[in-house]
Structure formats: structure tokens, C-alpha cells
Amino acid sequence: MNRYPLPKARDDHDIIYPSAIPFLLIHLACFAAFWTGISTSALWLCFGLYWLRMFGVTAGYHRYFSHRTYTTSRAFQFLLALIAQSTFQKSVLWWAAKHRHHHLHSDTEEDVHSPRLTGFVYSHLGWVFARQHDTADLGVVPDLAKYPELRWLHRHEWVPGIALGTLCWLVAGWSGLIVGFVWSTVLVYHATFCINSLAHVRGTQRYVTGDDSRNNPILAILTMGEGWHNNHHAFQSSARQGFRWWEMDLTFYILRALSVVRVVGGLKPPPIAVIRNEQRLGAKIIGRSATRLAERYNPERIAHSLRSVLPDYELAALLEALEHTQERVAARWAEVASHMPSREDMLVEARKLFAKTPSMEEIVDRAHRLVLHAVGRQLSANAATA
Structure with a gap:
């Protein structure tokens, strides 16, 4: 591209x-x-x-x-x-x-x-x-x-x-x-x-x-x-x-x-x-930076990988977790698809992508939620057409 x-x-x-x-x-x-x-x-x-x-x-x-x-x-x-x-x-x-x-x-x-x-x-x-x-x-x-x-x-x-x-x-x-x-x-x-x-x-x-x-x-x-x-x-x-x-x-x-x-x-x-680069970033900058980080991950490809390793009943449970309690997803995600980005993976990527900032954790948290929501939407769309 x-x-x-x-x-x-x-x-x-x-x-x-x-x-x-x-x-x-x-x-x-x-x-x-x-x-x-x-x-x-x-x-x-x-x-x-x-x-x-x-x-x-x-x-x-x-x-x-x-x-x-x-x-x-x-x-x-x-x-x-x-x-x-x-x-x-x-x-x-x-x-x-x-x-x-x-x-x-x-x-x-x-x-x-x-x-x-x-x-x-x-x-x-x-x-x-x-x-x-x-x-x-x-x-x-x-x-x-x-x-x-x-x-x-x-x-x-x-x-x-x-x-x-x-x-x-x-x-x-x-x-x-x-x-x-x-x-x-x-x-x-x-x-x-x-x-x-x-x-x-x-x-x-x-x-x-x-x-x-x-x-x-x-x-x-x-x-x-x-x-x-x-x-x-x-x-x-x-x-x-x-x-x-x-x-x-x-x-x-x-x-x-x-x-x-x-x-x-x-x-x-x-x-x-x-x-000194010690200022905390505003919500707008955190949001834009999180979006930029999240865009490095393809939710369609992630959803396809999850569908390839999970049976239907586990996909349904994962989809429910994605829609309601994203915090419960990370451990299960790592278990079933270790090649998918975890929050820790995204933190490593963020440190490569961005300059040092006290707001790095907030950027990664926001980006992680964006990716999870995007994957959830992909799984929901696939479930609706199945």
C-alpha cells in the first residue's frame, strides 16, 4: 500500500x-x-x-x-x-x-x-x-x-x-x-x-x-x-x-x-x-495514536485465525466475551492463538512506533480495546452470514 x-x-x-x-x-x-x-x-x-x-x-x-x-x-x-x-x-x-x-x-x-x-x-x-x-x-x-x-x-x-x-x-x-x-x-x-x-x-x-x-x-x-x-x-x-x-x-x-x-x-x-517530555497527553492525541497503533493489526485476518482454531461453541463464548468483558479475553486469546497480538505484544509495537511518553500505557489500552472490538465485529458479521 x-x-x-x-x-x-x-x-x-x-x-x-x-x-x-x-x-x-x-x-x-x-x-x-x-x-x-x-x-x-x-x-x-x-x-x-x-x-x-x-x-x-x-x-x-x-x-x-x-x-x-x-x-x-x-x-x-x-x-x-x-x-x-x-x-x-x-x-x-x-x-x-x-x-x-x-x-x-x-x-x-x-x-x-x-x-x-x-x-x-x-x-x-x-x-x-x-x-x-x-x-x-x-x-x-x-x-x-x-x-x-x-x-x-x-x-x-x-x-x-x-x-x-x-x-x-x-x-x-x-x-x-x-x-x-x-x-x-x-x-x-x-x-x-x-x-x-x-x-x-x-x-x-x-x-x-x-x-x-x-x-x-x-x-x-x-x-x-x-x-x-x-x-x-x-x-x-x-x-x-x-x-x-x-x-x-x-x-x-x-x-x-x-x-x-x-x-x-x-x-x-x-x-x-x-x-522534558513528561507531560501527559490529551484524550484526542491518545485516541489518534491508539487508532494508528490498532490499524497495524488486521481484524479480518485475526477473526479468520480464531475461526480456524476454535469450534463453534467456543467461538460463541469468545464473541460474548469480546462484546461484554474484554478483560477476560486476553488469556484465552493467548491460549488458542499465540500468534495473535496480546496487549503485551501491542506495547512492544507501540514502543517501536512512538516516541517515549508517560501516556504509553493509555495508548496501548485504547488500541487493544479497538482491536478487540474490531475482531468482535468481524466474528459477529461472520456468524450472521453463516
Whole structure:
């Protein structure tokens, strides 16, 4: 089975949407450098704009507008919005609404961009142009939608990008526009998109988060700290995503410097219990993790094995136990089918699958019950058709 399938053929996943045309054109515009030339000033402009606008994405779109991990003035809030929207990644209201939705449903069927469910390419960029994602539910971001200047930017989302592109042309000519502005825009696009795609595929998992988020040090460098993605999913409210001293988080360093001069404040730190991986997991994460563990066992095959070794009267007794008192099943299960997964087997598998967590026993207990219920349903269905 392909772990990262192609997106399903559904109307709401149609990525041939008019908004994809400018995205394609800006990529093609990169080749205009063959005619404009590549000046030194344009290259420096590209370098500077990449990091400035990446900060707009990481400190603005993500840590401030999506997660409110620090506070700032209304004036600096607007400046962050301008810098962020100059990347042509739609408005701060759209971005924050979609990102908050992502965290509620990360790597589940409701997620807007999950490599696990919709494929790598779709999670990287295709989802942005799907019809179902063209508009944002502003009810998800009432704390942001109350500002008329942010609503104005939402209605005129291209204005900051067009203004910056024009400025680059005025400062450094056509090379400044193509190399300085267009190249940096495309680079920021794909570095940002890699967090949605690659950071859910490649890297390490220090924390159990109920999804596929991973820490990727290379992405952390390219995105000013966003590559510590598993850390972020473990505690989304932290202004700092590099939890360990050696985890470079340039966005946080800049925010801390800005806090010294009181441009920003209230930088939320990760709790010590989270850093040490001592926090107990919430019910939602335990449930998702248990489901993932249970999915490694095939209830149909288990039911078939049980039917092959048990006579009908014992199957009936086992089915009754499965339906009412699962605790009585484990010993009998081991007796009649030692190759079937016991709770202890599942605990061993869970320790291979997940990072260390104080909630491991709860995950395994939940997964064990899920498997027993699934096997019971299979046996019931077979008994009904016999």
C-alpha cells in the first residue's frame, strides 16, 4: 500500500483553479533572468527579501496570527501582515484560519494538507488551489477579523506583493524585479510549503502528537526555526520552536531581541514538562495514536485465525466475551492463538512506533480495546452470514 497516495478524484480536490495560473506564471517568470541578467544588487535583494519575508511568514502568519504566541502593538501587527502578504500566500485571515483548522485535524481526513491522506504533491502546494480552500471561514479567526485593516488586506490580498515588486523594479530595474522579487518569492513559497509536506514525512519524532509531524534540522535552517515541527505540534502556543539549546530558531531569536526594545511582548515559552517530555497527553492525541497503533493489526485476518482454531461453541463464548468483558479475553486469546497480538505484544509495537511518553500505557489500552472490538465485529458479521 502506498503510504503517500495521490489525492482522491473529487470535485473539491480540483486544483485546476484560476488562482493556480498566477502561481504557475511566477515560476515561469524566474526564467526571465536570461534576458534581464543577474546583477549583484539583485542577488543581494533576493537574499534580503527571502529572509525578511520568511520572518513575515514565521513570526507573522504562523506564530502571531495563527497561534498568538506573543503580543504586539496594532501598528507592528499591521506591519507583520504587510510583510507576510508580500509573499503572495493569501491573506493573514485566510492563512491563520486554514492553519488553525490544520492543527485541529492534523493528518486526519479533515486535514487540509496531509501527505498521509492526499499525497505529497497535493499537501505541498495543490491544496492551496483546491476550490474548497479558496475562501476562509472568518469565524475561525474572530480575534483577527475584528480589525478593519486586516479585513482590508483580506479583500486586497495582492496589494502588498504588487507594491513590493514595484519597489524592487524601481530600485534595481528588471533584474531587481525578476531576481530580487520573483526568485525570492518562489524560494519562500517552497520553503514554507515544505513544512506542510516534507516535515510530515522526513525527520525525527521526539513527542507523540497523534500525527506525522517531524523535526527536520535542514528545514529549520531554511525556515528560521519552523523545521522543529514535531516540537511545535507538541506545544503549539510556544513562541519558541527549537526547544533545546542546540535547535536553531532564528525567528525566536529575533522576537526575543524585539522584546528587549518592547516591540513585542509576552513571548510564551514551552513548559518544562513538555521540554522534558513528561507531560501527559490529551484524550484526542491518545485516541489518534491508539487508532494508528490498532490499524497495524488486521481484524479480518485475526477473526479468520480464531475461526480456524476454535469450534463453534467456543467461538460463541469468545464473541460474548469480546462484546461484554474484554478483560477476560486476553488469556484465552493467548491460549488458542499465540500468534495473535496480546496487549503485551501491542506495547512492544507501540514502543517501536512512538516516541517515549508517560501516556504509553493509555495508548496501548485504547488500541487493544479497538482491536478487540474490531475482531468482535468481524466474528459477529461472520456468524450472521453463516
